[in-house]
Amino acid sequence: MNGVHDMGGMHGMGPIEREQDEPVFHEEWEGRVYALTRVLRLGPKWNVDMSRYTMEQLPPARYLASSYYERWLLGLEARLVASGVVSAEELADGRARPGGAKMPLMAVDEVRASLGPWRAPHPEVGVPPKFNAGDRVVACKINPVGHTRLPRYIRGRQGVIEHDLGVQRFPDTWVACQDPKPQHVYSVRFAAQELWGPDASPRDALYIDLWDDYLDPA
């Protein structure tokens, strides 16, 4: 969707404010929201794309006025209600009523067991790529009202396939776990002037990961 979250290239968002020796969480509640998001398993139709899409659908003024973890909280509340785990009444007064969708509990032992040496997940194989490194491509001009990972500033622009990054699920159809549509994703290089016009540096480039379904041959 053409939401305010898709902000690459927008002006007027103010100065970039940095903080020395920033804590991981500024307030205790931020850590609780982060951890709640990690442990709640809201059933088979909920995945990270759906989490992102829920936050993208926040009213734009609300999105921009909220801090990062406030958006996580708003998204979490919306997902809990939408999945039937918690009712709006329970959320409003904090008192549990009987009933509601069941969900497996992630106990502390399970979290402890999942602590371990980092291992990269292995992507699916056996899906043929549509493009090769060096191919000239153009990003589709689409304006879906649903979830997409193709930002506006890339649509309709020409670039070159830099690397094949392997196979991933397609966010636009995987968002509600409808269809994973596994396909190749490429790192695609766009000249800064192709994206932003002659005022941009003639040397600079933008790299973004694009799925086969976002691309046509140039």
Next chain:
Amino acid sequence: MKTDAHEHHHQGTDLSDVALRVRTLESLLIDKGLVDPKALDLIIETYETMIGPHYGAKVVARSWVDPQFRELLLTDANAAVEQFNFTTIAGALPTRIVAVENTPKVHNVVVCTLCSCYPTQILGLPPTWYKSAAYRSRVVIDPRGVLKGFGLDLPDDVEIGVWDSNSDMRYLVVPERPAGTEGWNEERLASIVTRDSMVGVAKVTAP
């Protein structure tokens, strides 16, 4: 408690109300038997005390002293990072790592314009500026201006590559090794590699 908390304001929102809402939500989920508060404690503790940019710093330092490792890092960052056995919490996202190399002629910088994707498994949780609308909107259209704001004034003949991480790939910038560190061992080198240099908004400098 409520009076004190009302003193804090952040981006136009009353934090005390948010804190109360989160507390209410957590206790509701505990009452419904859906959440184990000790699981939350362990996740928070792990990110506050264990996972952080010191992981990435070790990777970068090794790439400065071991050419074979550097080659592996730049061609298969996942295999390279797996060698360190960094403790993380498994199973959040199917994210893989790509390392991009800074040289005297090319400078790379990472962003996620659509949300805030970040190589959490080797840098920990992202700083607030990385997640801000100001950074996400601007670094793609004005990377030189943004880097100048971070104190990095790059000459015109240096190519800037901006990496918008919108898929399951997470980008690690491998900064240049600074002059004056000849003969340093890996551990000492790792101690000067900063988080910002691995996002690409700073260079590493020798003290």
